[in-house]
Amino acid sequence: MSMRTTTLSHAMAGCDVVYANIAGDMARQAESILAAMHDAGLSRLVFRLAGLRSDHAYP
Secondary structure (H helix, E strand, O other), X not given: OOHHHHHHHHHHOOOXXXXXXXXXXXXXXXXXXXXXXXXXOOOOEEEEEOOOOXXXXXX
């Protein structure tokens, strides 16, 4: 586990849900977030991917 994942896990202790608003290297960030959630015993996640607008129509 990386230092960042450990820090996230400690920050998530006692939480009921995680809200993640990410951009950039989303795959790596998501892996760290999910690993930290697993370590903290959390299963509820709200993800928002920066740069995607909810009011934009996609084909």
